[in-house]
Amino acid sequence: MTPPGLFADGAPRVWTIPPGANFLKALATALAAEKGLAGKADALADDLIYVPNRRSARALALALFEAAGHKPILMPDIRPLGDLESDEPPPGAESALADLPPAVSPAARLGRLAVLVRAFYEKRGTSIPPASALAAARELARLLDQAALSGGVDWDKLDTLVADRQLAIHWQQSIDFLEIIATHWPEDLERNVQMDPYARRLAAAEATAESWQANPPKGDIIIAGSTGADPSGRVLMKAAMTLPRALIVLPGLDRDVSPEAWGRIARAPNHPQFTIARTLRTLGLAPHEVAIWPGLTSSPQADARRALVHEALAPADDTSGWLDRLDILSGAQDRAAFARDGFAGMTLIEADDESDEAWCAALLLRETLEAGGETAALVTPDAGLARRVSALLKQWNVNVAPSGGVPLLQTPAGSLAALVMEWACDPTDPVAMLAVLKHDQVAFDHDVANFERFFLRGPRRWTDWETLEAHIERTAADEENARRSGLQPHHGAAALKLVEDLKAQVDAAGFPADDTPLEGLAFLEAVSELMGSLGATPLPWAGADGAQLSTAMRDFADVTASMEAAGPEIWSELFKTYCSTVLVREEARDHPRLNIWGPLEARLQTADRLILAGLNEGVWPAQPPADAFLPRAFRAEIGLSDPDERIGLSAHDFAQLAAAPNVTLLSARRREDAPAISSRWLWRLTTLARGALGEAEAKEVLGPEDGRDPRLWLEGLRHPPALEGFSAEPRPKPSLEARPSGLSVTRIETLQRDPYAIYCQYVLGLTKLDALDMPVDARPRGTAIHAALEKFEEEGIEKSADNLIAMLEAELRAAGEAEEVILGAVASRRRTAEDYLAWRKARLPLIAGIPYTEVKGTLDVPLGAARFKLSATADRIEKHQDGAIAILDFKSGAPPGEGEVRTGLNPQMPLQAIIAMEGGFADKGIAAAPVRELTYVRFGTKFDVRHIGDKAGSAHPEKPLEEIIEETREGFLKLIGRFANPDHPYVSMPRPKWAKYGSDYARLARRDEWAAEDGDD
Structure with missing residues (x-):
């Protein structure tokens, strides 16, 4: 048990918990021991504890409960102090202590800033789209937040910045644009009696500090886990130092830094200790004056790890003395032994790309479950990587939701809202319409499947409800189409009823029938009405995503309140832009042993195994976003903080996590199909290891243990041992009764090039559907x-x-x-x-008489005891004066090459000739006769005629037409004879070079698994 004395006279007021320690557990254990919490349930009831964010507040409450022996206790008032990187400042009870105007909501601020942006351009005789105005408003809002977090910015200096320098004219234009936040925005706030959110939080903190001076709190004040990055936090820390019973517990202070190095850190915003150094200057303390939190135990390995991580992240000027510093830190040990102790438990893994990186993380998390009772956490700032790992874990029925949440528009409710908005732009657009009707949260009591299959697929031949109805009627009346597609009379009537009901619901929702602009609120109300009328049970508003969508739409109404009326296209685009940063945390219960955290959520938390992923430059650390308005020199002169402070905070998070006893660091060689660079922190760690241990030993020490490399596990999953005699190539051999007893001449060509396609179409009954809104090809x-x-x-x-x-x-x-x-x-x-x-x-x-067009013919061919029906539809048949027949085939593009016809690869025309010679077109009045001419007529962007049997540039054919026809007959009979053998398989594209158009069934045949040629991914 920790001895009492944390609040005793003369006890330290500022403490630190070293990196790698379980911060919240150590904090809760010491406080419980100090207050006797195990025997006194209300020992902390009057205390006030500040922690960085809401998640750490919940985790501290659990840690206090465990420290009290899992007994019921009265919790202290645990408040989130607010992270610098939080998107929105948390509500604070401190505001009640100050007579402050209400804070403008972030949404209303965006909307009003967007109006000011548009007014700025209109004053100069130009206009910008609403989406561009909203994007500029976001940048201005970000700059306002930076100004508030910098602790005081003098906007009055803007006018003199460019005048004192000879700079490009666009900088003067930027300064003029910033008058929006320097002058017009304060006037707007004053007019509406409101304050900017971060400025209000700072004012509330200052009011709280004054209140503490006048009336010291009854209970103890503890500010724990904050680096002091936020000015309001530093105000409260400074005020707490004057109270009789208050503590500040800093995370991961490096107490061993020399005064000279501390001075360099104070000038390096990207250093992990920079923010803490500024906080200590505010408090008037040096690093050695901060005490180590009581009750902590350590080990030589943990001490060495912390020292190595601190050294690896030292200012650039200190890296030249790394080896000398290692000699000093190692003490009685030699440098190599000290490094081995420090790097024990740390593993560096570089994956090929971000996909493999996600797999490695998922496999490491999955492996943890094999060790009874162990916990593990993946920490990454890459939200996409976190979601990918979460999805991969589900294949083992392991559900771990990323704590950072998922984008609102990727949730069921959010995606439905976005789809309805897109649909509202063009209600008869087939893609948008079906995207809504087939959404999981839509219940529409109609036959949507047949409506899609028979009437919506293919080129779009309508523009509105009336022409869509006309298209349905025309399609339903097409007997040839009905015979070919299976369309039944009742399908047309059902489709017309569906369209009638759908149109009624869209009209009832309030969307304008024409291009009439509507207010943003009216647009949102129409979207909500349509979502509700189409929604299944439970309605789209149920659940966390529905609640978040409701909040987002309410906030977006504030954004649009100051904007002029616009069409659905504008509002849809703006809403999706606005929601790009809105996240929804899944409602699923946290996994008892696994977690996926972002760096913000991971602060002050730990697990038995930590996996830090996304360690590439531009990801972790992320580069500060480019300032759209001010160069760095200008920022410094008016008092804005250095953008590299974000890298420093990120480095502090990394240092805290990398000091854990068991940590794996993941990076990727390639990201987004481009070469990637490992994080500077990994480079520094490996450089330090090579200097201390040598190249070979450093690689061994930092590499995974034998048999525990997830890259090898992944390779085993992707390439399992081959089964003897097994092939994934499909070779179906259906019974003779199931095989087609007849084919058209065009399908005979398919039977040669891709027999598997014939099997899929005629045996399995699988036919490729036309695409929705298909271009006319x-x-x-x-x-x-x-x-x-x-x-x-x-x-x-x-x-x-x-x-x-x-x-x-x-x-x-x-x-x-x-x-x-x-x-x-x-x-x-x-x-x-x-x-x-x-x-x-x-x-x-x-020609004798009128040409015959679109002539259908058939020919029964003996095939053993059965018969095979060959069918064809000739584009045009002409009778010559001498009684011979000419068959013409019209092509909109280039006709087949003559070599393909002669070799039998394209037998369509010769097979039509065989049908004609055998009297297969007699039903149309074309008696059996010799075929003298087979001609391709190109009728498209150009006109051309090509005769089969003619040799280019020669009056004499290379092969007589009669010979081509007879060779085709012979080849046709052999082909259908082979497939009359029940042991002959339908294989997929036996000669890929023949299948010049690919195959609609290549994926079904899983060609990528067994074919030698390159395939799709």
């Missing part, structure tokens, strides 16, 4: 051109270029082609049409 564009050319050949149609062009453009519009694309191709389309008409006119004397 070659397929729908070709269909439109075919339709126009077919109609053009009808009797009674004037055969003119203007008429053909008009029909083409009408079909392209119906197919969903964008108007700008249609207009942009007017000239090339006219040339193509004129060339086509000239070619057509030249062919007319050769």
Whole structure:
């Protein structure tokens, strides 16, 4: 038990708990012993304890309960003092002691600053988008916070800064812009009788200090865990020094720093001790005058670790004497033995990239669970890495939520709000509509799946509710489409009812039917109404994410209160910008042994094993954001703090955590697909280790123990031992009854190039769906051109270029082609049409009668005891005067190469010739006859004609057409004969070079696992 005396006369007033110690446990243990908490439940009831943040306040309450022997106690008043890096200052009871105006909310401040920004530009005859005004307002708000946290800024000096120097004109423009916060913002606050949040907190702290002087508190005052980075904290610390019973407990003060080094630290804002040095100057103390907290035990290894970490983070001027310092610190030990003691329990691991880094962290956390009772915590400032590790742990049914939370817009409620806002911009946009209707928190009692499948997929052929309904009616009436897709009559009626109900709900919510601007509050009310009407049970507002969304929308209403009316696009963009920094902490109960913390949450906390991840430059430490308005020289002159103070605070967090007995430091060689640099702290630690131990031993000492390298575990997971005789390549062999008994000529080509695609489509019944809002590519564009050319050949149609062009453009519009694309191709389309008409006119004397268009034909082929049906749809068939047949195939793009046709890789046209020669088109009045011509007609951005059997540049064919047709017949019969064998498999792209268009089923075939060629990731 710690002996009493913490508050005795002559006892130290300022203490420190060294790095690596369990700060809160040590604090609670000593206080409980001092006050006799185990036998007196109200021993601390009158005391006031300040800690850095709310999380440490909760953790201290638990530590006090444990220190009291798990007995019920009356808790002291534990208040968060506020971290410098907190996004929002915490509410404080101190404000009640001062007659202060209320603080302006951060949201209202953003909105009013945005109005001032727009007024600044409008005064100069320009305008900026609302999103840009909001972004500038964020920068101004950040500068206001920095000014308040710097402890006093003289904005009046701004006018003289540029005048005294010959600088670029843009700096003068920046100074003019800063008049917003130097002059206009104070006037705005005075007009509304409000204060800026941080300025109010400082005023409240000063009022509290005066109150303590006039009326000393009844209980004891303890300020624990703060470095004094916030001016309000330093005010309270200085006031506490005058009280009869008050303590200040600093985290991780290096008491062994020489006076000369302490002076250099005071001039190095990026040093971990810089902020504490400033606090001690405020309190009038030197480092050696601060006492070590009583009741702590240490070990030579812990002392060596702290010394090495402090040395590694020493000011740059001190690094030249590292080895001499190590000799002094090691005392009777030799330098190498001291270094080995200090680095024992510390492991450095460099992963290939941030993905591998997340895996390593997850595997280390998972390994901890194998040791009964041990705890572990991942600490990283990289929120994305933290969420990735949390997701990886779930594969082992280990749920550990990142304490920093997840972005609001990535939660169910937040994502629904964002999707509804995007949908409001264009209510019939298929992607936005389905994103809302298929959201987990939406309950819409309609057949959304068939509505999507039959009517929304493919190119968008509508612009509003009325044209969407017309599209549904037109699609439902298309018998050929219904036969091919499986569309039933009731699907059309159900889709029309769905659209009717959906339109009614959107209208009822209050969204304008046209482009009429609406106020920000009206927009939010409409979004809320629509979310509520579509919401499932429980409604989107339930849960932590719903509560946070409600708060965010209320705050955003404050942001927009001073803004003019705008369209949904503007409000949607602004809301998403505003919510980019809003986080939601998951409601899941904390894991009893594992945690994922950010550096803020990790302050004053510890675990049996700490994993520090994200140790790369730009991540940890993060570079201070570039100042949009002031260079550093200007900042210093008006009293703004150095941006490097944030690096110093981050370095202090690192030093506290790196001194833990069991710590793993993770970094990555690459981040965001670019080379990454390890954190400067890792570089310094490894340099110090190499100097003390030599290159080889340093690598061994800092590397993972044998068999405990998570990179090797990860390699084992990714490349498990191969099973003998096993291959992941699919080789399905369905029964003959399940195999297709007929295919079209185009599918015969697929059967050659990718048999597995035929298996998936015809045996498994899997067909690739068109994309939503699909751009009009070659397929729908070709269909439109075919339709126009077919109609053009009808009797009674004037055969003119203007008429053909008009029909083409009408079909392209119906197919969903964008108007700008249609207009942009007017000239090339006219040339193509004129060339086509000239070619057509030249062919007319050769043709007997009217050409047949879109002709369907079939051919039954004997296949053992069964028969195989070959089908085709010929674009055009013409009868020559001598009775021979010509088959023409129209292409909007380049036709297949002649070599592909001759080698049988593209058998479509020769197979159509076989059907024609066998009378397969007889139902259409085309009797069996010789085929004299197979021709590709290119009709797109250019017009071209290519005859199969012709050799380029020669009047003589390389291979006669008759021979090509017969070779195709022979190859076709062999092909379908092979697949009539039940032991013949449908393999995936047996010759990848043949599959020039890839395969829609490559992922289903898992080609990346077994194929030799490069694949997708």
